[in-house]
Amino acid sequence: MSGPGQPLPTALPGRAPKVGCSAAGCAACEVRHLTFCAGLEAAEINHLSALVSRQTHGPHHALFYEGDTAEHVYNVTRGAIKLYKLLPDGRRQITGFLLSGDFLGLAGKDGYSYSAETVTAVDLCRFQRKKLDQLFAQFPQLERRMLKLATDELIAAQDQMLLLGRRTAAERVASFLVRLSERETVRGLPGNPVYMPMTRGDVADYLGLTIETVSRTLSQFKHNRLISLKSLTEIELVDKARLLEMAAS
Amino acid sequence: MSGPGQPLPTALPGRAPKVGCSAAGCAACEVRHLTFCAGLEAAEINHLSALVSRQTHGPHHALFYEGDTAEHVYNVTRGAIKLYKLLPDGRRQITGFLLSGDFLGLAGKDGYSYSAETVTAVDLCRFQRKKLDQLFAQFPQLERRMLKLATDELIAAQDQMLLLGRRTAAERVASFLVRLSERETVRGLPGNPVYMPMTRGDVADYLGLTIETVSRTLSQFKHNRLISLKSLTEIELVDKARLLEMAAS
DNA sequence: CGGTCGATTTGACGCACGTCAATGCCTTGG
DNA sequence: CCAAGGCATTGACGTGCGTCAAATCGACCG
Known part of the structure; x- marks a missing residue:
């Protein structure tokens, strides 16, 4: 398995994924409690709102590739995304599926450590990492929250190692x-x-x-x-x- | 493979692991640049120094078990440690080996997400999580550094998923x-x-x-x-x- | 409605790695 | 020096999952 994906149903009758904050702004975001935006005061939310750029993509759209400079950070507000790594010969490991409320974009100094591609149609909240870092300085709360998210992801990754190695x-x-x-x-x-x-x-x-x-x-x-x-x-x-x-x- | 380990050479002639900061204090720590203690001013280091409790353990010593309340956070300053998870029937997955300079103790709300056991004799710097959290409030630098460490660990975990799933x-x-x-x-x-x-x-x-x-x-x-x-x-x-x-x- | 194309399912078969079982080796202690 | 107890290595064999190949299904389209 590798290469770009093929057409899939964008939505299922009667099972349309919950709509996120695409239009109304962060204050009305339905998945905020799941994201790093959780636990902010109204005033702080407005700061975030000013930074965010909203995007919608169809299914099987590449967001970025492993090694790309990590300029952005995303929250998924609708749909599903897959993260994956490739070996030179095309073998592929998907490291995670993201659903609405999930966070995307932690990266080391070598850029993104994985490629990201939409599975279904998705809505995203996109932040410039540089600007977000400035906000971190203002609201340490945010950085704390980010550390918690990273920790949770790490724990999930360890579970996945157990699954891949021993199940x-x-x-x-x-x-x-x-x-x-x-x-x-x-x-x-x-x-x-x-x-x-x-x-x-x-x-x-x-x-x-x-x-x-x-x-x-x-x-x-x-x-x-x-x-x-x-x-x-x-x-x-x-x-x-x-x-x-x-x-x- | 599971169960407690057996005797192993504690050190190798001519290859004794580098000695860490066990006696001299954080200011003299040889592996500080690798830990979350990196990049602090002398005054800040002293705050850390006041918090730290140093430990030495022989080989094959259990530090804690998966699910234990995560009261402490550690830096390894000498020796090697293994982190592992068990399935009910005894199958085991080691999620990482830690060497001097490595950090240990990120945990979710369910306590430590893995068990930790020394491989060789080790020296540790131990911090109470509660006190460290207070220090985070004082020095946001520390929290930033912690986020970086968590991110690096996460990237390593993703590499390991690729290895376990596809190599x-x-x-x-x-x-x-x-x-x-x-x-x-x-x-x-x-x-x-x-x-x-x-x-x-x-x-x-x-x-x-x-x-x-x-x-x-x-x-x-x-x-x-x-x-x-x-x-x-x-x-x-x-x-x-x-x-x-x-x-x- | 038939045709096309890709995804999925199913079957037959092979192999990389696991299991089981000696055997060897190294360290420790009497 | 010899014996004992653990690792580690090696061999013989088995099997869970991969590979290859052939249906089958389902969505889309003219």
Whole structure:
């Protein structure tokens, strides 16, 4: 798996992702509590509002590539994004999927450490890193919040290492479904059926497997009545208890 | 691989790890430039000095376990530490090895996200998280520095995901040797031969392999004149160019 | 409505790496 | 010096997942 993606449904009837702050401004942002913008006073929010530039992109749009100078920092307010790294021969590892409220753009001195591409149509809040750094000086609260986000991401990355290094294919897929469901729940969505907008290839490259193994594992889950496929991108978790057990950590 | 480790040479003749700041205080700390203590004024260093408690531990000593309340934060000033996560059935993933100058103790709300155990004898600088947080309020510089460290760790974690998800056994071992060598170089050590104090089991659990595969891969490298084993814990990188190529990212 | 194209599923088969089992080696201690 | 206890290495063999290849499905379009 590598190369640019192909057309995917931009939205699903009756399951349109929650709309973010695209028009109304940061004060009305529905996902602010999830982002680094959380916990700011009204006055501070206005400072942020002045800095932000809003963007919308269609599916399968490259935002930046690994190694690019990291000039911007983003919050996702709608849709899904994938982050990935490539080996010279094209092998790909997806390091994360971002949903609304997720943050994007931490980078070391060598620029972005991964490439970013939209999975579905997305809305983004974009900040210039330079200007944001100035704001950090004014509002240490923001930097504290950023450290918390980075720490949470690090913890998630460590969990993923455990998954990639030591879990079986079935455990990986079960864990993926359960985690995706939980992330939707946190965002006020039902979480069951799970909305899974990425391709099997994306899932495979996230879980360190092949497309075929992901597909076969899902088929096996279906056969064992653990899940039921409403459509290619909608999976009902029928036996969530058993799935949780498989995903157990 | 799991369970507590067994005796290992505490030091190697002629290769004793660099001594840290154990006696002289932070002002004389040899690894400060690598830690979050970097870039502070003399006065600020004194504040830190007042907070720090120094510890020494022998090899194979557990510092804390995953889930423990995260009361402390550490800097390693001598020796090597491993961080790991366990699955209920005992499968283990080592998420990182720490050397002198490395930082330890970022944690989410569920306490430490990994267990920590010494590999060799170590010296540590220990801070109470609560007190350190107070210092952060006084010196935003410190928090900035902490964010940088967390970001660097996150980037390293993403590299490790790529390794665990997509690299072959030979690539993993080559990458491990080369990175260990580079880390020693940064610390002013020769970096060749590489000093590798952890057991084959530790390496296996770090690379998502088994002891046998690590051992076989090293034997194959030896046979192909890529490396030469001076001892179990000292590996000469004979054909570093070829190793770098295998590790290529 | 039939055709096209890519994504997904399914099947057959192979292999890289895991498992199981000696054997060897190094360190420690009597 | 010998014995014991752990690692580490090596060999033989097994298997989970990858590879290759062929349906099948589903969305889009003229």
